[in-house]
Amino acid sequence: MDTNVRSYKELVNSIIRPPREEYTMEDIGEKKFQIRAKNYYRKDINLINPQGHNLQCSHYEPDAKERTDKELPCVIFCHGNCGSRLDALPIVQSLLPHNITVFTLDFAGSGRSEGEYVSLGWNEKDDIATCVEYLRSQFSVSSIGLWGQSMGAVAAILYSCEDPTVTGMVLDSPFSNFRKLCVELCQYHSKMPVFVCKIGLTLMRRTVRKKAKFDINKLDIIKYAKKCTVPCRFFYGDIDDFVDPSHSEKLFNAYKGEKGLTEFEGDHNSERPKFFYDSATIFFCNLLNIEMIEEQTEEQLEELLQDEALDALQGERLPELDNTDFEKIFEVIENNQPGEHPSLRQFGGSTKDQLILEHKKRLKNLTYKEKDEYQKAMLNSMKTFAEERDDDTQLVQALDQIGLLKQYSSRPTPEPVLDVSLKLSNLESKDDLSLMDALKDKEEEGETHQTSLSIPENT
16 A cells, blocks of 8 residues: 555656756856856846745846847747756757847746746746746847747747747647646556556646646647647657657647648657757748858868967967857867878877767766866867967967966967977866976077977876
8 A cells, every 4th residue: 555655656747747957057157257258147036936936047148249139139049847047948949049048047946946836827827928928128139039948849839829029939748638647657557557647647637737737738839829829849859758749749739820740750758859959040040030040161160260369479368168169069070081180189189080989088087067177178178279380389279278387378388389299188277387387487588599498197
């Protein structure tokens, strides 16, 4: 009997109290940051929803000098039932460069917000309303779009039925009817007879209404889709075994407004492919009549790094490149034969495969913030070395980019520059100081010949 009671409680909690994502503010990243050499910032906000819960929110915007207009469009990201605003970081990278600001929140009962339970979109629509009200009171937002994933996509549909002024929606893997979803999951995972599942749902409905104050029978989202007129794009994973792709197809067929349906490779919780983010970004840009800012080609990236590296020698800060740029730079280096760029041996291997293996090893146990910083350092440095410019100024550029000489970035460049042999795979913070001290000592000695310094191996 105790086992049955415990199993029933676990089933109810899987709906209204799934595992809560825990994170620190450091995981979100720095408040001031760069994407494609432009400056942006994050403003953290606390809002109170109609149920009296404190909602933890963040608004990502361009720096004042980067703003193209006083009022810019904004997209609110709505996470899934086990998610948080941390899930919005790839969306921030996709939309901000096109002058679309991003507002993120932890729904009540999720992340760092107050609240004990989630409601699969029902009460979350009120959280969205709270965010919309705040944004419209700031007079810095021209229009508002919604980007929802799973539960967040359901909440977006429910909210847009009440507010048709929403500009557009991206709906990632929403369910069409909660009771049908439960029956499908019971049959797929436990082979439970349908009638037993329906009896369980009847009992569960009472418990959920008592605890979380919402009725699961009202989560027939197709009924609301028939009323929605906001332009939207449905997305679903081709191997989603949690919310079957047929749910998105049914919602698409029932949806009243202008719509589109796109399949991507992946399951319900897998990392979304670049194609997904690009498609969603194009949708919003077309809808908002925004001219998309094209991503740099490999040649443009090479030129950018050369120009900015030269500026860095004059004491200016290098740009922080986004993840898309990292991938492109990595491709440039991968396509080069090791023999053409012997300096790459200093970064973990004499071949491309060894280099990539070492890079992945370094990233394995880093936090999001550390991973982001390491990628910026590693890839910028490798790219600079890969230019093979036949003079030693590239050495200072590389050192400056990985932060070793950031305290001396405004000092004059010694002539000639020291030839430092780096082993980035063994680099620790204690080595930063010893290397800088060695460089400074050599500079003070006024040596005019090239010197080779070796960083000690870790012990």
